[in-house]
Amino acid sequence: MMGTEISLRFMAHGLQLPKPGFSAPDGSVQPTTQIHKPKTENDKPFTAAAPLAVFRILFGLMLFGSIVRFWSKGWINELYIQPRYFFPFYGFEFVQPLGVYTYLLFTLCGLSALLVAIGFLYRIASISLFFSFTYIELIDKSTYLNHYYFTSMVCLLLIFLPAHAYFSVDAYRRPGLAARHIPVWCLDALKLFVAFLYVYAGLAKLNSDWLLHALPLRIWLPAHNDFPIVGFLFNYTWVPYVFSWFGCLYDVSIPFLLWNARTRPWAYVAVVVFHGLTALLFPIGMFPYIMIVTALIFFSPGFHQRIIRQLSVSLAIPATFWEVQRTYRYPAFRERIILGFLTLFFLFQLLFPLRYLLYPGELFWTEEGYRFSWRVMLMEKAGYAQFTVKDDAGHQTIVNNTRFLTPLQEKMMATQPDMILQYAHLLRDHYRRQGFVNPQVYVDSYVALNGRLGKPLIDPTTNLANEQDSFRHKTWITPLNDTIYGF
Secondary structure, three states: OHHHHHHHHHHHOOOOOOOOOOOOOOOOEEEOOOOOOOOEEOOEEEEEOHHHHHHHHHHHHHHHHHHHHHHHOOHHHHHHHOOOOOOOOOOOOOOOOOHHHHHHHHHHHHHHHHHHHHOOOHHHHHHHHHHHHHHHHHHOHHHOOHHHHHHHHHHHHHHHOOOOOOOOHHHHHOOOOOOOEEEOHHHHHHHHHHHHHHHHHHHHOOEHHHHHOOOOHHHHHHHHOOOOOOHHHHHOOHHHHHHHHHHHHHHHHHHHHHHOOOOHHHHHHHHHHHHHHHHHHOOOOOHHHHHHHHHHHHOOHHHHHHHHHHHHHHOOOOHHHHOOOEEEOOOHHHHHHHHHHHHHHHHHHHHHHHHHHHOOOOHHHHOOOOOOOOOOOOOOEEEEEEEEEEOOOOOEEEOOHHHOOOHHHHHHHOOOHHHHHHHHHHHHHHHHHOOOOOOEEEEEEEEEEOOOOOEEOEOOOOOHHHOOOOOOOOOOEOOOOOOOOEO
């Protein structure tokens, strides 16, 4: 009688009794009451899973499209099969080119991206996507781009996030997995990583070349004066300064504006305009589109729920599939391990871009600590490198770089000291096989940085055959004898 009385009181106030919950065998999923707002249990906040599901779909499809684009344009053959030699990253020399099997690697990567998008065999697919994409990225330093590193790190994060718990093939095949809510840190991890990228990119623009001299935009923009409608503006000297200052302010502020509900719509318009214009003006691949898609992760659960609803209608998926009322919960021990990993991950992301402070000299000149630090489009560097190989028997030859390198490899090598050293070692080993006795390798390298007059990058009296690559400062890099002030 007492239970009936309580039930009647709840019904009188338009409420429902909570349904009893249960714990799945792996402890990951439990039914919940029909609550659509973020909730807490034992002081652990939860939020809607829809934003993570939408991100999984769009991110996976974009990567799949990128693989198809690479294949269709013949870049797999051009960048990873045709070259005779490659420039591995220091510490990752074990990553070797695969020859014609590179097509299988790209096939695996594309298939993994598609499986991640639809949420089928998600854990296996996300691990496969991370390793295949990262392997491709590490084959040759000549093709390095910041957005490849960003994509690789997002793939790593997705391995540990329950992006398949909602609106996925896995959730359809395993109803016990399906969940409408996930721990809030699952979304915050992605948001924080995006914020790291933008803030560091903005701080990197706080330098005298970028803000006071509008370099390198003062060099690049006039070359686009034939751009439709607004191209004529690029001939005015004040326009590069506007672009430079706006770019800096955009980067340092946009993650905070996206995080705030009131400023989010206008901030996203800025994201689309900024990255859309960047994509039209500069050949930096998929990076602008990736950032436009990624910024959607900041939008409200309701926004993403509407996307899911529209997809369901378009694909004729019954509403009962995506209206599931459960919460995804990690087993306590596993959650502690994942949170510990994420703590180390973000500590690394916080400190690694600052390693340049350990090196003397001008960063843009030496590039020691430059990569993997979110320094995007900050410099125009052009030059050439001519190598001479000698030996103790009196042999001497001037190297024709085109015999060994592709045009892209030669261009990238000529301005980056660590690649110059790698190429010098390649030449040393090659000419030793040709009969040179104790070959010595010297280079005449002239480089122009952000419109400055060209000057030697490497000490021409240094025998690079005897120098070893390491994380230590390379003393054979000549000083710039100029200072670029800033972060």
